[in-house]
Amino acid sequence: MVKRVCRICSLVSETEKQFCVECGTSFFDDGSQSTSGVSTVANSKATASLVIGVLGFVLFGLVLGAIAIVLSSMAKREMRQEPSRYNNKGAATVGLVLGIVDLIAGAFFVGAIF
Incomplete structure (x- = not known):
């Protein structure tokens, strides 16, 4: 050896x-x-924001949308600090977009009820 x-x-x-x-x-x-x-590794916060964003879209989730936005922002900050370490930068962006869509859809849903 x-x-x-x-x-x-x-x-x-x-x-x-x-x-x-x-x-x-x-x-x-x-x-x-x-x-x-x-x-390179996948950033777990970016993956979580993507999954939570999809769940929030399906469930019209105001809370899930906010969580997806926060996780995506944290993941993007980590990716800016170590750009060559992570390989799923797109997941953070899609999680952010879905989180925003979740908030808008949730607001319309709540507005339709009241």
């Missing part, structure tokens, strides 16, 4: 594998490629 240290996450590992088991970075990448070597 060969002892290797990941240049991204600093994990020390005795392995014959070509990639870090923690972050997926190639041990043999010399950095000359245009990619950063950091694996």
